[in-house]
Amino acid sequence: MTAARSxxxxxxxxxxxAMAWPxxxxxxxxxxxxxxxSAPAASEDRVLEEKATQYNQALHTEISSLLSAGEISAAExxxxxxxxxxxxxxxTAEERPRLKIVDGLETLIEExxxxxxxxxxxxxxxxxxxxxxxxRYGDLGGSSGGREGGYGFLQNLKKLGGDVYLD
Numbered sequence: 001m002t003a004a005r006s007x008x009x010x011x012x013x014x015x016x017x018a019m020a021w022p023x024x025x026x027x028x029x030x031x032x033x034x035x036x037x038s039a040p041a042a043s044e045d046r047v048l049e050e051k052a053t054q055y056n057q058a059l060h061t062e063i064s065s066l067l068s069a070g071e072i073s074a075a076e077x078x079x080x081x082x083x084x085x086x087x088x089x090x091x092t093a094e095e096r097p098r099l100k101i102v103d104g105l106e107t108l109i110e111e112x113x114x115x116x117x118x119x120x121x122x123x124x125x126x127x128x129x130x131x132x133x134x135x136r137y138g139d140l141g142g143s144s145g146g147r148e149g150g151y152g153f154l155q156n157l158k159k160l161g162g163d164v165y166l167d
Contacts, residue, residue, distance in 0.1 A: 024048060024049045063075050064108065075112075
């Protein structure tokens with residue numbers, strides 16, 4: 001009985017969160033059927049549009065603040081929760097616009113991870129060679145001309161391998 005009650009509470013909580021996530025009427029696709037549905041009044045549309053915009057901006061701000069604090073895993077977890085929450089609308093007209101919002105937040109996280117990896121990968125100005133550089137053949141900064149033969153290819157391959165294994 002306790003397990004059933006906790007599962008019911010979880011479902012109620014999930015649907016409560018899902019209903020608290022407003023969607024702007026402009027984000028909904030037009031129905032393609034012949035059935036006519038009366039639209040809400042223009043003032044209701046504006047109110048719903050503003051609520052949805054504010055909610056989406058709050059989500060964006062929340063994810064951005066988590067990323068700026070360096071809490072990438074927390075941001076990823078929040079976006080995963082939103083993706084699961086969007087499953088409530090699976091098979092409805094609201095599913096695609098909500099997933100588009102979640103995808104936009106995932107893109108934000110991916111960009112942050114990419115810039116973090118790029119900044120870690122660039123060791124310019126640190127005085128130490130990049131991972132995978134064999135200094136026995138001298139500095140390979142680029143003024144070597146054509147005397148290297150195939151070594152430039154191998155060096156680039158080593159650099160590529162070194163960039164894959166970040167600490």
